[in-house]
Amino acid sequence: MPLAVAAEADQQLSLAAALGLPEEPVHPAAAPTEPEPLPTGSARPRTRQRQPAPEAAPAAPPESDTDLPAWHHHGLVEPEQLTPMLRHYVELKRAHPDRVLLYRLGDFFECFFEDAITLSRLLELTLTGKEGGKGIGRVPMAGIPHHAAERYCGELVRRGLCVALCDQLETTPAKGELLKRGITRVLTPGTVLEEGLLAARRNNWLCAVVLEGAGSSAARWGLAVADVSTGEFRVTEREGSDALHQELLQVEAAEVLWPAAASSDATSPAWCPDALRLTPLPRTPFEALEASTTLKQRFSLASLAGLGLGELPLALRAAGGLVAYLDSTLQEQQVPLDPPTTWHAGDQLVLDAATRRNLELTKTQLGGQLQGSLLWALDRTHTAMGGRCLRRWLQAPLVERVAILERQGGVSELVAQRSLRLAIRRLLRPMGDLERLAGRAGAGSASARDLVALADGLERLPQLAAQLAQATSAPLQALARPWPELHTLAAALRHTLLDTPPLSLTEGGLIHDSVDPTLDELRNQLDDQDAWLAQQETEERRLSGISTLKLQYHRTFGYFLAVSKAKAAAVPEHWIRRQTLANEERFVTPALRHREGAIQQLKARAAQREYELFCALRAQVGEQAAAIRHAARLVAELDVIASLAEVAATSGYCCPEITDPSGPEARLLTIEAGRHPVVEQLLVEEPFTANSVSLGGADHGPDDGAGPDLIILTGPNASGKSCYLRQTGLLQLMAQMGSWIPAKSARLGIADRIFTRVGAGDDLAAGQSTFMVEMAETANILHHATPRSLVLLDEIGRGTATFDGLSIAWAVAEHLATPPERGGLGARSIFATHYHELNALAELLPNVANAQVLVQETGDALVFLHQVAPGGASRSYGIEAARLAGVPAAVVLRARQVLGRIEANSVVRVDQEEAGGADGALAA
Numbered sequence: 001m002p003l004a005v006a007a008e009a010d011q012q013l014s015l016a017a018a019l020g021l022p023e024e025p026v027h028p029a030a031a032p033t034e035p036e037p038l039p040t041g042s043a044r045p046r047t048r049q050r051q052p053a054p055e056a057a058p059a060a061p062p063e064s065d066t067d068l069p070a071w072h073h074h075g076l077v078e079p080e081q082l083t084p085m086l087r088h089y090v091e092l093k094r095a096h097p098d099r100v101l102l103y104r105l106g107d108f109f110e111c112f113f114e115d116a117i118t119l120s121r122l123l124e125l126t127l128t129g130k131e132g133g134k135g136i137g138r139v140p141m142a143g144i145p146h147h148a149a150e151r152y153c154g155e156l157v158r159r160g161l162c163v164a165l166c167d168q169l170e171t172t173p174a175k176g177e178l179l180k181r182g183i184t185r186v187l188t189p190g191t192v193l194e195e196g197l198l199a200a201r202r203n204n205w206l207c208a209v210v211l212e213g214a215g216s217s218a219a220r221w222g223l224a225v226a227d228v229s230t231g232e233f234r235v236t237e238r239e240g241s242d243a244l245h246q247e248l249l250q251v252e253a254a255e256v257l258w259p260a261a262a263s264s265d266a267t268s269p270a271w272c273p274d275a276l277r278l279t280p281l282p283r284t285p286f287e288a289l290e291a292s293t294t295l296k297q298r299f300s301l302a303s304l305a306g307l308g309l310g311e312l313p314l315a316l317r318a319a320g321g322l323v324a325y326l327d328s329t330l331q332e333q334q335v336p337l338d339p340p341t342t343w344h345a346g347d348q349l350v351l352d353a354a355t356r357r358n359l360e361l362t363k364t365q366l367g368g369q370l371q372g373s374l375l376w377a378l379d380r381t382h383t384a385m386g387g388r389c390l391r392r393w394l395q396a397p398l399v400e401r402v403a404i405l406e407r408q409g410g411v412s413e414l415v416a417q418r419s420l421r422l423a424i425r426r427l428l429r430p431m432g433d434l435e436r437l438a439g440r441a442g443a444g445s446a447s448a449r450d451l452v453a454l455a456d457g458l459e460r461l462p463q464l465a466a467q468l469a470q471a472t473s474a475p476l477q478a479l480a481r482p483w484p485e486l487h488t489l490a491a492a493l494r495h496t497l498l499d500t501p502p503l504s505l506t507e508g509g510l511i512h513d514s515v516d517p518t519l520d521e522l523r524n525q526l527d528d529q530d531a532w533l534a535q536q537e538t539e540e541r542r543l544s545g546i547s548t549l550k551l552q553y554h555r556t557f558g559y560f561l562a563v564s565k566a567k568a569a570a571v572p573e574h575w576i577r578r579q580t581l582a583n584e585e586r587f588v589t590p591a592l593r594h595r596e597g598a599i600q601q602l603k604a605r606a607a608q609r610e611y612e613l614f615c616a617l618r619a620q621v622g623e624q625a626a627a628i629r630h631a632a633r634l635v636a637e638l639d640v641i642a643s644l645a646e647v648a649a650t651s652g653y654c655c656p657e658i659t660d661p662s663g664p665e666a667r668l669l670t671i672e673a674g675r676h677p678v679v680e681q682l683l684v685e686e687p688f689t690a691n692s693v694s695l696g697g698a699d700h701g702p703d704d705g706a707g708p709d710l711i712i713l714t715g716p717n718a719s720g721k722s723c724y725l726r727q728t729g730l731l732q733l734m735a736q737m738g739s740w741i742p743a744k745s746a747r748l749g750i751a752d753r754i755f756t757r758v759g760a761g762d763d764l765a766a767g768q769s770t771f772m773v774e775m776a777e778t779a780n781i782l783h784h785a786t787p788r789s790l791v792l793l794d795e796i797g798r799g800t801a802t803f804d805g806l807s808i809a810w811a812v813a814e815h816l817a818t819p820p821e822r823g824g825l826g827a828r829s830i831f832a833t834h835y836h837e838l839n840a841l842a843e844l845l846p847n848v849a850n851a852q853v854l855v856q857e858t859g860d861a862l863v864f865l866h867q868v869a870p871g872g873a874s875r876s877y878g879i880e881a882a883r884l885a886g887v888p889a890a891v892v893l894r895a896r897q898v899l900g901r902i903e904a905n906s907v908v909r910v911d912q913e914e915a916g917g918a919d920g921a922l923a924a
Helices: 003-019 084-095 113-123 146-158 241-251 288-299 313-329 353-359 374-378 384-395 401-416 418-428 434-442 448-467 484-496 517-544 565-570 590-623 625-651 721-736 770-784 802-817 836-844 878-884 889-905
Strands: 100-105 108-112 128-131 138-145 163-168 181-187 205-212 220-227 232-239 255-259 278-281 550-554 558-564 576-580 584-588 669-674 691-695 710-714 745-748 753-757 790-794 828-832 848-858 861-870 907-910 920-923
Touching: 084 100, 084 113, 084 163, 084 181, 100 113, 100 146, 108 113, 108 146, 113 138, 113 146, 138 146, 146 163, 146 181, 181 313, 205 241, 205 313, 220 241, 220 313, 232 241, 232 313, 241 353, 255 313, 288 313, 353 721, 353 753, 374 384, 374 625, 374 721, 384 434, 384 625, 401 418, 401 625, 418 448, 418 625, 434 448, 434 590, 434 625, 448 484, 448 590, 448 625, 484 590, 484 625, 517 550, 517 558, 517 590, 558 565, 558 590, 565 584, 590 625, 669 721, 691 721, 691 828, 691 861, 710 721, 710 802, 710 836, 721 745, 721 753, 721 790, 721 828, 753 770, 770 790, 770 802, 790 802, 802 828, 802 836, 836 848, 861 878, 878 889
Parallel strands: 100 163, 205 255, 255 278, 710 828, 710 848, 753 790, 790 828
Antiparallel strands: 100 108, 108 138, 128 138, 163 181, 205 220, 220 232, 550 558, 558 584, 576 584, 669 691, 669 745, 848 861, 907 920
8 A cells, every 4th residue: 555545544544533433444546535524513522532551560579568668679679670870889789788878970979779768767868769770660769969978978977877989980971881980988987087077086996806715705805996087006915705895895986897707696796885886797807817918018017026916816817807997998098007006904094884984084974975074174175186185094094103103294394384384275276186187198088278287287396396395294305306307298288288278179279379380381371361351351341332341250151241131232243142141141252252162271271280289299298197196196195284284273183192003002092182073163152072081001911900991981862972982083093194183182002993883773675673783893893803903882782672782782891891811802992881780890890991971960951061071870861861852741750660660670790700800790
C-alpha cells in the first residue's frame, strides 16, 4: 500500500473512532468520495477519553513490617540495574560498608540507600529520592551543601560515626564518561584533623589494643595512644584486663582499634568501656612482622631497638596497627607523628575511674559540666595547647620528687615575680594553637590563615625568650633560648603571605608582590588589562553620552556595561544586550567580550601560580613540624605554670613542702587550714571554713606509735564530711602535679595512688545495685592500696542491714589501719561514717584517731559549723534533718521513740584480747 493512501486510511479510521461513527474499510484502489456532513455540535456526543494503561512498576524488595523505604540498603540492589553514577556509589560503599559515604554531585555531597536514611534522621534533613534505573525506580537520597560539609561531618563524628568523602577529581569529564571521583578523606572519631571537628582544649586520643589471653582477667595487653592532631604517640604494655579498662577510661579515647577475631560477636569486650567507640579491624596490620615494617617505614628507621619496643612485643604490634590505620584513613595525607615513647604504671599517680569521678577532676558528677570541676577552678591558661596540657597534668600527676619540685619551682618564681608573670601572659594571650597548626601543615590541609596564625605564634618565641632570659627554674629556662630555624620560617611566612588572606586557596589573593617573578609578570599583565577596562569605560561613556554608565564584573556573567532603564534606549548600536534587571540593563561590546577571555585566562594562571607557591610554602612548614611542636609543648607548659601561678597569687595559696620519699617522713600528710579549691570559688555570700588534717607521721614499724594512719570522721548529714574528704584528695593531687595549694602551710609525702569511695551509685544495666557497686569499689581499694596510698571512704556499709553494714565498715577500717606486717594495708585513710561505734577503734589501735564535724544545736535549730575537730560524734542528727526536710511530725516523733529503744539495747563490746589486737562485737 502506498504510504499516502495508508496515512489517509489511518486518518479516516481514527477520525471515525473519535466521532463514534461506523468504520468502513477503505479500498486503496477506490477513489476517495466526499465525506458526509458532520452533525451539529449538539448532536455530537463526546466520549470520555481513556488514559493509556500505566507501565508495570519496577520490581521492589518485599515489604517489611518496618516503615523503611523500599530500597533501604545498598545490598538489596543489583549493581547492573543501576545508573552508572549509582553503580559507582555502590562500589565505593561496598569498600567502606561501616562508613557514611558522602558523594560529591555538583554543589552537594549526597548519600543514598541506608546512608541517606541515617543522614536524614541524625541531621534532620529531608529524605528525597533519585532515579536509580529502569528496573529500580527511585532510591532514597539526602544531601548537604559542600561548603557546609565540615559542620555536618563534625556532627556525625561527634555521634561516633565514620564518614568517607568522595570528591570530584577533575573539573571536566572525558567525552562520554562520568566525572572522575574518588575517596579523598575518611573521617573517624580518632583521626580528625579539621579545626571545626576538634575540641580545642582537650586531646583527641586514638588508641589501639592488642591482647594475649583475652578471655582471662590476667590477660597481657599492649596499648598505643596517639593524638593525630598534635603528633603525640605513646605506648605501654601491662597485665590485667581491669588495668586496661581503667587506662582507656583515663585517656578518654575517642576511638579504640582492636584486631578482632573473624568470629567475634558484635558486643564489646569487657575490657572496653561502654562509652568508647570500638573499631574492629583485620588482624594482619597488627601482626608482629607487619607492624614492625610499618613503623620502620613511617619513621625511616633500620631498627626499632632505639624506640624501646624490643621488650614490649604487644605494644609494638598495637603501635604498628595504629599507624597502618592512619595511613588507610588519611589517604594521601602524611600526618607527622612523633616516634612512640613508652610509659609504665609507676610513672604517674594512679587514679582509677571512681576516684576521678568522685574528685570531679575535669567534669562534675551531676551533669558532667566543666564548671564546678578542679580543671575549671585552676584553668587560667590563654592558649588551647596550654589548656590541653593542664588537663593532662590533672589526669596524670607526678610521682618523682625531682620532677614535682621543678614544676613547683617554676610556679614559685612566677608567683614571686608579678611583672614577669603578667608580661608572659600578655604574650601568650593571642598565640594560636601551634601544635595543631603544625600538624595540619604537615598533612597538607592547612589554610593560608593557618600559616599566618603560625607566623604570629613563632614570632613571639624570641619575645618570650627575652622575658625569660634571667629565669632560674628549669621549666622557664627551657624557653629562654634562640629559635633561629623557626624565626627564619616565620620571616618566610610573613614575606610570602598577605596578612589577611582569603579562605579559598584557588582564587588568588594569597601572595605578596615581589615574591615570585612569574606571578609579578602575570599581575603586571592584569594591571594592563585593568587599565584598558578603565579606558574602555571612559570611552564608552563618551560615545554613548551616558554619564552614569559603569563597567562592572559578575562571577557568572563576566564584564558588562550597566545603565539605568531610562538610558537603555539611548545605547549605541554596537552594544549587545546581556541581561535585564528591574532597575538597569546590562550590555556587552564585541571588544569587551574579546578582552574578557584573555583576562580570565590571566587570572586563572595567576591564581594557579599563587596556589603552587602556597603549597610549596606549606610543605616547607610541614618539614619543620617536629621543631614547631617541640617549641609548642614548651609554650604549653609555660602557659600552665603561669596559670597555676596566677591562681596561687590571687587566691592565697601556699607552696607545699614535698618530703623525701626515702626519709622517715615519706608518708606524712600534714595540711594546716586547707580549703577546697573549687567550693571556695563557688561560695559567694560566705567564706569557706578552712580545716586541717594530719596523717601518716612515719614509716610503719612494729609498735612505732606513729599515727594517725586512719581518721574516723563522724558528724551529721550535710555538715561537710564529703567535702573534707574530697578536699584532702584534691590537695594531695595538686601538690603532686607541681601546683601550690589552698592552705596556710603543708608538708606532704608522695602518694602512689589515691582512692575515693564517695556517694551512692548503681549500675542497673549491669545488674548491680547501689550496695554492690559500693562493695565492688571497696574491694578494688582493698586489693590495690599500699602504705603510700591515700584512701578516702564515705559511708561504707550503709546499703545493707545495720548489723551487716556496721560489721563490714568495722572490718574495712581495721584492715586499712593495721600495718602490712600484721596482715593489713597500713594505708593513710580518712573514713567518714555514721556508725559511731567505729570510734572505739581509736581505743584499740594506736594509729587511729577520731574526728568530728561540729554542729551547734539551739533548741530545734541546727547550725552546721563545717569545722572538723578532734573527738568522735555521738549523734548524727538524722531525725532532725528529716524534720527539716518536711517529714510529718508524727513520723518524726515515732522515729525518736524507736531510736531510744535501739540505743538502750545495743552496745559495742570491745575485747582487746582477741587475735590481731582489736575486735568489736555488737551485742543486742
